[in-house]
Amino acid sequence: MAEMTRDIGLGTAARTADLHREYGRGTAAVRALRGVSVALASGTFTAVMGPSGSGKTTLLHCLAGMDRPTRGSVWWGGTEVSRLPERRLAELRRSRVGFVFQAFNLMPAMTVAQNVELPGRLAGKRPDRERVREALAQVGLAGRERHRPGQLSGGQQQRVAIARALVSRPEVLFADEPTGALDRATGHEILALLRAGVDRDRQTCVMVTHDPVAAGYADRVLLLADGLVVDELDRPTAAQVGDRLSRLGG
Numbered sequence: 001m002a003e004m005t006r007d008i009g010l011g012t013a014a015r016t017a018d019l020h021r022e023y024g025r026g027t028a029a030v031r032a033l034r035g036v037s038v039a040l041a042s043g044t045f046t047a048v049m050g051p052s053g054s055g056k057t058t059l060l061h062c063l064a065g066m067d068r069p070t071r072g073s074v075w076w077g078g079t080e081v082s083r084l085p086e087r088r089l090a091e092l093r094r095s096r097v098g099f100v101f102q103a104f105n106l107m108p109a110m111t112v113a114q115n116v117e118l119p120g121r122l123a124g125k126r127p128d129r130e131r132v133r134e135a136l137a138q139v140g141l142a143g144r145e146r147h148r149p150g151q152l153s154g155g156q157q158q159r160v161a162i163a164r165a166l167v168s169r170p171e172v173l174f175a176d177e178p179t180g181a182l183d184r185a186t187g188h189e190i191l192a193l194l195r196a197g198v199d200r201d202r203q204t205c206v207m208v209t210h211d212p213v214a215a216g217y218a219d220r221v222l223l224l225a226d227g228l229v230v231d232e233l234d235r236p237t238a239a240q241v242g243d244r245l246s247r248l249g250g
């Protein structure tokens, strides 16, 4: 039944079908993804793992509508994202997906609240102060609106980045190594926050990580190697993930 549900796209927040992504042409071509079909069930937390260069970031960018497939398709619910014209895609992306980067990518001269408002402003929307406060409270930063990123710890800065990604109430939250720049204890806080979003708000979340302990927070782990999904683990423990990874040579 679960498989059938996936096939017809019900309860699936995003999926790819035979996704290929090549960079460059001819002899210089790099085949970053070579036929990836994955479905992200709504309200689940997926970790994407694999050796460096295996295509994790490329997969995340294609799923998030930030990069275009060379072949194959990407879907958000019933919408084929990969066929949308650029303007429509940008519009939809702003409302349907949130993205968190390893390096936070905050604007140092702006306040926390201004950073969270920024994507909306760039889209020409009037800032919704109440919603910004709500998003900051959701990540445990109530009352920090007027601080600047430089006055916050690394973990707090990543929380601001998560609030910025969540402020539009996206269907899917994407995170590329969100704990890569943090120490273990701070990383744990961020992972617990992502996990709580899935459990409490039925947020769909996809995270790239190199850390088996981080992957242990996910419901499912997809293992990539050389542009293909080569393995999948449900309800993984960190030990299981570490074992599979070492077999991949990652």
Ligand SMILES: Nc1ncnc2c1ncn2[C@@H]1O[C@H](COP(=O)(O)OP(=O)(O)OP(=O)(O)O)[C@@H](O)[C@H]1O
Pocket: 023, 024, 030, 031, 032, 050, 051, 052, 053, 054, 055, 056, 057, 058, 059
């Ligand atoms: N813009 C680009 N132009 C050319 N090649 C690229 C580009 N982006 C990625 N690649 C290549 O595509 C392959 C997959 O890259 P990708 O960044 O998706 O890997 P990754 O699994 O995220 O690696 P890492 O763990 O190091 O972040 C690599 O061989 C990479 O060099």
Ligand SMILES: [Mg+2]
Pocket: 056, 057, 058
């Ligand atoms: Mg990467």
